[in-house]
Amino acid sequence: MIQSTSKKTVQYDDKWGITTDKTSLFLGLLALITLPLLVQTNDYILQVFTHALLLASLALAWNFLGISGSISLGHAAFFGVGAYGSALLSLEQGLSPWLTIPMAGLFATGLGLMVGLICLRLRGAYFALATLAFVEIPRVITDNWDALTRGSLGLVGISGLPTLRMGAWHVDFGSSITASYYLVFAYFVILLGLVTFVFRSNMGLALQAIREEEIAAEAVGIHVNRYRLLSLLMSAFFTGVSGACYAHLVRYIEPGLVYGLHFSAVPMIFAICGGRFTILGPAVAALVLYPVDQFIFHPLLPAGHEFLYGAVLILTMLFMPNGFWGRLRNA
Amino acid sequence: MILLQLKSLNKTFNNFCALSDIDFSLSEGEIVGLVGPNGAGKTTLFNLICGRYRPSSGNILFKGIDITNLKPHEICRLGISRTFQSSRPFPRMSAMQNVLVGHIFGKGFSLHACPEDRQMAKELLEIVGIAHKADTPAGQLTLSEQRRLDLARALATRPKLLLLDEVAAGFSPVLVKQAIQLVNRVRERGVSLLIIDHFLNLSLKVSDRLLALDHGEKIAEGPPHMVMRNRDVLQAYLGLRHQDEEDD
Numbered sequence: 215m216i217q218s219t220s221k222k223t224v225q226y227d228d229k230w231g232i233t234t235d236k237t238s239l240f241l242g243l244l245a246l247i248t249l250p251l252l253v254q255t256n257d258y259i260l261q262v263f264t265h266a267l268l269l270a271s272l273a274l275a276w277n278f279l280g281i282s283g284s285i286s287l288g289h290a291a292f293f294g295v296g297a298y299g300s301a302l303l304s305l306e307q308g309l310s311p312w313l314t315i316p317m318a319g320l321f322a323t324g325l326g327l328m329v330g331l332i333c334l335r336l337r338g339a340y341f342a343l344a345t346l347a348f349v350e351i352p353r354v355i356t357d358n359w360d361a362l363t364r365g366s367l368g369l370v371g372i373s374g375l376p377t378l379r380m381g382a383w384h385v386d387f388g389s390s391i392t393a394s395y396y397l398v399f400a401y402f403v404i405l406l407g408l409v410t411f412v413f414r415s416n417m418g419l420a421l422q423a424i425r426e427e428e429i430a431a432e433a434v435g436i437h438v439n440r441y442r443l444l445s446l447l448m449s450a451f452f453t454g455v456s457g458a459c460y461a462h463l464v465r466y467i468e469p470g471l472v473y474g475l476h477f478s479a480v481p482m483i484f485a486i487c488g489g490r491f492t493i494l495g496p497a498v499a500a501l502v503l504y505p506v507d508q509f510i511f512h513p514l515l516p517a518g519h520e521f522l523y524g525a526v527l528i529l530t531m532l533f534m535p536n537g538f539w540g541r542l543r544n545a
Numbered sequence: 546m547i548l549l550q551l552k553s554l555n556k557t558f559n560n561f562c563a564l565s566d567i568d569f570s571l572s573e574g575e576i577v578g579l580v581g582p583n584g585a586g587k588t589t590l591f592n593l594i595c596g597r598y599r600p601s602s603g604n605i606l607f608k609g610i611d612i613t614n615l616k617p618h619e620i621c622r623l624g625i626s627r628t629f630q631s632s633r634p635f636p637r638m639s640a641m642q643n644v645l646v647g648h649i650f651g652k653g654f655s656l657h658a659c660p661e662d663r664q665m666a667k668e669l670l671e672i673v674g675i676a677h678k679a680d681t682p683a684g685q686l687t688l689s690e691q692r693r694l695d696l697a698r699a700l701a702t703r704p705k706l707l708l709l710d711e712v713a714a715g716f717s718p719v720l721v722k723q724a725i726q727l728v729n730r731v732r733e734r735g736v737s738l739l740i741i742d743h744f745l746n747l748s749l750k751v752s753d754r755l756l757a758l759d760h761g762e763k764i765a766e767g768p769p770h771m772v773m774r775n776r777d778v779l780q781a782y783l784g785l786r787h788q789d790e791e792d793d
Contacts, residue, residue, distance in 0.1 A: 397657050423646045426635035430695075433595060433629075434619040434702050435650040491637065 216258035250392045260391050267398045273496035275452035276481035280490040282445045283425030284427040288345030289453050292322040293351050296454030297461040301372045311376040315458040322454020330443045353473035365455050368468025375462045483523045487530045489537025548573045554603035563589045564761045576738045581758035587741045591708050596620040626704035630711045632695040635724025636684025643683050644701045659712025669697040707741045715745040721746050
């Protein structure tokens with residue numbers, strides 16, 4: 215009775231197109247490791263790729279939540295809290311960024327808990343709009359609490375990326391662009407490893423099930439609210455850490471910048487363009503789109519180069535709803 | 546032994562009374578068909594048992610435990626599983642993954658999938674007859690295959706009681722025959738069943754008892770042939786005129 219429909223079935227492997235991923239992961243990481251050697255004389259290229267790696271980490275962090283089907287338009291809240299948290303702790307208390315960066319992640323997680331308890335009962339567009347509105351709360355506080363945050367003046371003179379000491383040997387990540395690049399690269403690789411682990415674990419399975427069909431997910435024993443909250447907290451933590459890295463990398467922050475729409479929109483755009491149902495998609499999109507934007511569109515259109523992101527987002531949603539990485543892997 | 550017990554269960558939506566004063570119990574190993582015309586409250590009753598809705602009043606006991614106020618995932622872990630009227634697979638996940646989700650989470654959380662899980666999932670896909678589609682995304686299965694997948698996923702949670710919602714609706718006679726075999730196989734695994742069956746094409750053949758609802762009220766309960774001769778049931782299904790003719 216089972217009609218074997220000769221419809222072209224997409225081959226779906228359980229583990230997210232592992233072979234494609236493995237090869238491209240290997241080649242990609244190799245290229246990223248050797249990049250500083252290839253472009254030694256050109257600091258600008260390296261700087262752009264440092265930022266691209268940071269944005270890729272941001273996109274990966276965003277996708278912790280994205281995999282469960284929720285779209286956040288307010289990750290700048292976590293990014294800003296992370297950036298300000300780490301910057302203020304190191305400026306005012308003189309703590310080492312090794313300490314303040316993870317602490318900033320915890321601040322962002324705290325905010326994530328608030329967002330989660332209030333907004334996670336919402337779904338789809340309602341959740342997205344609530345997160346969009348939520349960004350305003352930390353932004354307004356940071357903007358107006360002059361005594362603590364110096365308000366809209368922003369913070370200058372933030373300490374650079376920290377030094378790693380092991381006995382006599384030490385490497386100062388803030389000293390050169392190459393060193394900063396490698397620190398951000400290391401963070402990116404760790405985060406990528408973690409994302410891979412979570413996505414392939416049973417928790418990843420639960421998050422996908424929730425995204426696919428929430429009512430069925432709870433009917434087969436998945437504690438939906440717990441998993442959604444957990445994914446939001448992880449997402450907030452790493453977005454906060456990314457924000458803290460940004461603060462120490464750029465060494466200047468202001469509320470309008472770190473709480474700006476840019477840092478809410480960019481991880482979402484990368485995740486959706488790259489493929490939010492894949493592990494690598496968001497990172498690949500960041501590592502391709504940001505350099506393209508900076509090297510090609512920025513010189514051409516200094517004022518409006520970011521139209522690229524909007525255009526790419528619209529085109530992906532129209533023609534590749536699973537993102538270009540999702541498309542490639544099933545091609 | 547009584548597995549499921551409903552005690553004067555009521556459910557009202559705003560001012561509309563969807564179920565009123567339902568008393569019912571189901572013993573271990575039993576198969577009960579839940580019948581009634583559209584809007585009788587059959588699916589509402591399922592949603593109450595599974596914890597998707599809270600009853601307005603009354604109690605639900607499962608294995609003697611009060612589950613009235615438990616959440617759906619807690620009820621599933623206690624041993625009640627269900628399929629949906631229009632099946633709800635996880636469309637972008639493979640059939641295998643669909644079943645694995647049920648197996649891994651159906652009895653609470655386990656951190657890592659082990660090989661036995663896959664073996665188990667494979668077995669269930671074989672039982673419902675779609676093992677050859679294990680790697681196909683569930684969204685690409687046919688309607689009948691999706692219903693089977695729904696069933697396999699529900700069984701993967703290792704339930705004591707399985708609620709089937711219109712599992713054979715729209716099936717051809719051949720498919721209905723297969724569904725009957727399937728239900729009997731499920732019963733052999735020691736699972737009790739409550740089957741919603743609007744068109745009566747399945748429950749008349751497999752049920753030990755029928756429970757008939759109309760307008761949210763229990764109108765009859767008993768062996769299938771008795772219930773099908775019940776005046777209220779005939780009236781609910783076929784209307785008053787038919788009954789008048791019978792009376793003449």
